[in-house]
Amino acid sequence: MPVRAVVSTGQGPAQLTELDDEDLPDGDVTVDVAYSSLNYKDGLAVTGRGRIVRRPPLVCGIDLAGTVAESASPDWSPGDEVVVTGWGLSETHPGGYTERQRLRSAWLVARPPGLTLAQTMAVGTAGLTAMLCVLALEDAGLSAGDGEVVVTGAGGGVGSVAVALLAHLGHRVVAATGRPALHEYLRGLGAADFVTREELARAAERPLESARWAGAIDTVGSTTLASVLRQAAYGAPVAACGLAGGDDLPITVLPFILRGVRLLGVDSVQCPTPRREQAWARLAADLDPDLLDRMTTVEPLTAVPRLAEDILAGRTQGRVVVDVRA
Ligand SMILES: CCC(=O)SCCNC(=O)CCNC(=O)[C@H](O)C(C)(C)COP(=O)(O)OP(=O)(O)OC[C@H]1O[C@@H](n2cnc3c(N)ncnc32)[C@H](O)[C@@H]1OP(=O)(O)O
Numbered sequence: 001m002p003v004r005a006v007v008s009t010g011q012g013p014a015q016l017t018e019l020d021d022e023d024l025p026d027g028d029v030t031v032d033v034a035y036s037s038l039n040y041k042d043g044l045a046v047t048g049r050g051r052i053v054r055r056p057p058l059v060c061g062i063d064l065a066g067t068v069a070e071s072a073s074p075d076w077s078p079g080d081e082v083v084v085t086g087w088g089l090s091e092t093h094p095g096g097y098t099e100r101q102r103l104r105s106a107w108l109v110a111r112p113p114g115l116t117l118a119q120t121m122a123v124g125t126a127g128l129t130a131m132l133c134v135l136a137l138e139d140a141g142l143s144a145g146d147g148e149v150v151v152t153g154a155g156g157g158v159g160s161v162a163v164a165l166l167a168h169l170g171h172r173v174v175a176a177t178g179r180p181a182l183h184e185y186l187r188g189l190g191a192a193d194f195v196t197r198e199e200l201a202r203a204a205e206r207p208l209e210s211a212r213w214a215g216a217i218d219t220v221g222s223t224t225l226a227s228v229l230r231q232a233a234y235g236a237p238v239a240a241c242g243l244a245g246g247d248d249l250p251i252t253v254l255p256f257i258l259r260g261v262r263l264l265g266v267d268s269v270q271c272p273t274p275r276r277e278q279a280w281a282r283l284a285a286d287l288d289p290d291l292l293d294r295m296t297t298v299e300p301l302t303a304v305p306r307l308a309e310d311i312l313a314g315r316t317q318g319r320v321v322v323d324v325r326a
């Protein structure tokens with residue numbers, strides 16, 4: 001039976017179209033997809049403005065959640081509820097913006113107990129990445145009570161989940177946002193204070209500034225990450241996962257060699273399965289489901305082309321679940 005899918009041809013914006021079972025790629029597990037989500041990278045892929053889709057034509061959508069329909073793998077059986085993020089979905093392998101997908105069994109993670117399928121995509125790649133950033137900060141020794149932790153791009157998907165997680169874990173969270181209208185929303189997630197986008201985005205006047213941050217999660221990159229590093233306290237860990245403001249990093253080495261600031265790169269795409277499982281278990285334990293609901297909207301598959309424009313323009317807030325059957 002034909003299914004709907006958002007497909008990129010590699011030229012211009014992706015389009016909503018229909019695919020047959022014979023269009024499914026190679027793989028040992030077929031999943032009836034229930035939900036995908038909207039991430040910044042989906043915005044780049046669907047609009048065609050980023051170099052995301054590397055083997056067109058390709059179904060977009062970098063994550064999905066659904067139920068195993070067929071399995072040639074001993075690890076999975078029909079009826080299992082599963083989640084897939086990264087692993088090249090929407091880059092080199094067809095992704096989640098469709099009602100059925102075939103995948104490699106090694107990419108699947110069991111739906112974490114305590115989260116519904118819809119909630120796994122409310123978390124999605126963005127939320128998983130926020131948790132991977134928190135784990136990176138914890139591994140570097142950051143503890144509640146160490147001082148202020150700044151989250152940049154706080155009103156976005158990664159940022160919203162990061163604010164909620166860090167606040168729940170007892171950190172004093174400072175949210176960096178260019179949208180004052182989101183202050184109440186971010187306070188509701190646990191932000192204690194705010195810095196404006198402009199405060200962090202300005203070019204360096206001095207290679208070091210007064211030390212402020214005990215830790216940081218940066219989703220913006222460029223001059224924003226450079227400011228955070230210049231203001232990081234002695235030995236502070238800074239988890240960098242994003243490029244919403246640019247993929248450059250205009251900085252000197254001085255924060256690293258004079259203050260021992262630690263820049264921690266975080267990747268969710270090739271992240272090994274045991275680390276993903278650890279992150280999903282922590283998300284189920286440490287992310288308040290009421291806050292997750294508060295930061296989430298649900299949209300139909302047909303809205304994806306418009307939503308892709310919205311997320312690149314900074315018009316979305318928190319997380320967007322894509323109901324692929326709607
Ligand atoms: C969820 C994760 C996110 O949101 S990340 C944010 C979204 N990602 C992006 O905007 C990246 C878009 N991609 C690009 O701009 C280009 O593909 C970049 C990465 C600059 C590479 O392009 P180019 O300079 O032409 O080099 P190339 O294609 O020959 O690759 C060089 C080596 O790097 C590798 N590479 C490429 N893309 C990726 C990737 N996405 N992840 C990991 N590795 C990548 C290539 O395989 C190549 O390595 P090798 O020579 O094959 O060993």
Ligand SMILES: NC(=O)c1ccc[n+]([C@@H]2O[C@H](COP(=O)([O-])OP(=O)(O)OC[C@H]3O[C@@H](n4cnc5c(N)ncnc54)[C@H](O)[C@@H]3O)[C@@H](O)[C@H]2O)c1
Pocket residue numbers: 038039040041125126129152153154155156157158159178197201219220224240241242243244245246266267268269311312314316318
């Ligand atoms: N490393 C990884 O594995 C990984 C995984 C997920 C997301 N990401 C990256 O993290 C970033 C955030 O992803 P998301 O899905 O939360 O996106 P999002 O659009 O929901 O959030 C981005 C936030 O950054 C803000 N922003 C945009 N341009 C800005 C600028 N110039 N200066 C300051 N703030 C700006 C937006 O207003 C928004 O609040 C993206 O760059 C994405 O590619 C990386």
